[in-house]
Amino acid sequence: MAKQRRSVPFAQTVDEVTSAPPAPAPFDLHARGGRGYRLIDNDINPQQARDIAIQGAALGWDACGCGGDCGYRWYTAERVAQAATSGAPELRQQQHLKGRIALLRSDEGDHLLLAHFPTRWGDLLD
Ligand SMILES: [Zn+2]
Numbered sequence: 001m002a003k004q005r006r007s008v009p010f011a012q013t014v015d016e017v018t019s020a021p022p023a024p025a026p027f028d029l030h031a032r033g034g035r036g037y038r039l040i041d042n043d044i045n046p047q048q049a050r051d052i053a054i055q056g057a058a059l060g061w062d063a064c065g066c067g068g069d070c071g072y073r074w075y076t077a078e079r080v081a082q083a084a085t086s087g088a089p090e091l092r093q094q095q096h097l098k099g100r101i102a103l104l105r106s107d108e109g110d111h112l113l114l115a116h117f118p119t120r121w122g123d124l125l126d
Helices: 010-019 046-055 077-085
Strands: 036-041 057-062 073-075 100-105 111-116
Touching: 046 057, 046 077, 046 100, 046 111, 057 077, 073 077
Parallel strands: 057 111
Antiparallel strands: 036 100, 057 073, 100 111
């Protein structure tokens, strides 16, 4: 009795693989309103942050330095652009905490900045 091994022809396998829709990577963060963002750079320099803010970017402020676990205080792109006209953010150091700004982008191309305590930016962050 011949053993029958059911196999899928190679051409068909290739077709199934290439026609399968790519699984989108999960978003790194959901901002206020539910929009998803992907992390571009975890630690951009203050001048970069200023340039991006002037072009238009919302901002989330991690006011306690926990990394956003307890939530962000949100600022509109208009408010952030206004702060950016006064200068670049100032990344500070306080005990073991170091100020940091991360850059994220939505699939639609909108930028989002996340500022982590201790950081100052005009009258925006404290
Ligand atoms: Zn926190």
